[in-house]
Amino acid sequence: MKTLIVYYSYTHNNEVLANVLQEKLKCDIFKIEEVKKRNAFAIMLDLVFNRIPKIKPRLFDVGSYDRYIFVAPIWAGKIASPLKTFLVEERFYISDYSFITICGGQTDQKEKLVTNLTKILGxxxxxxxxxxxxxxxxxxxxxxxxxxxxxxxxxxxxxxxxVAIDDFLRGGKASDARERKAG
Incomplete structure (x- = not known):
């Protein structure tokens, strides 16, 4: 299975995560870069007006991969807008995908992320x-x-x-079992 890690990182926290994943999987990796430099004010405007920023073009065939791992920060409970741009532009090529983030970890955020990703990618x-x-x-x-x-x-x-990263790479089987046991 040919895997691609696609990441965006504003503070470099998620870049560290993407590089760890790439090292473990030995797969291809792609960094999303914006056309214009981002600042905190632009992040706020993206969130308020549901904007999607312009990103630099990809010089490879996104559709040549079987599996995608997306890595990006969460801004006010939403996926970072540069990753959203990538997802919207490439949605027809993306079938099997997962998402992982380093974030503040707000309560009930995971369900919102699943809903948001599903809405974007179908x-x-x-x-x-x-x-x-x-x-x-x-x-x-x-x-x-x-x-x-x-x-x-x-x-x-x-x-x-x-442990959480290894569990994620195995498909979450260990955490699923822990949740069933706890429930």
Whole structure:
């Protein structure tokens, strides 16, 4: 199965994640780059007006892959708009796909992500996984936008996510079993 990792990263947190995935899978990787440099104000405008920014063209055949892993941040409960642009432009080629993110980890966000991805691509993802920055923060810094949004992932931080990443790459079987046992 030929896999492509497609990622967008504003703060480089999700770039670190994409590179870890690529190293584990030894597959192709593609970084989404915008035509214009992004800032926090542009992010807000994208969210308020549901804009999708222009991204640089791809110089390869997106349709030549069997499986796609998308990696991007979550902005106000929504997939980062540069990834949304890619998904809209390439939706007819994308069949088997999963999504993973390093994010603040808001409650009930995963269901919204599944709904959002399904709306864009016309079918549900195989798996959606959130790796919460809150798991890297200490006591009073947890669940605080100031700290979750300003946190910058280091390669060493990824060790704390190894089990979740490996589970994601196996298709979420271990987490499904844990959820059934807990329920």
């Amino acid at each position: 079918h549900e993802p195989s798996l959606v996984q959130e790796l919460s920055i809150n798991n890297l923060l200490s006591g009073d810094k947890k669940n605080t936008m100031k700290y979750t949004s300003s946190y910058r992932i280091q390669s060493d931080d990824m060790i704390k996510f190894n």
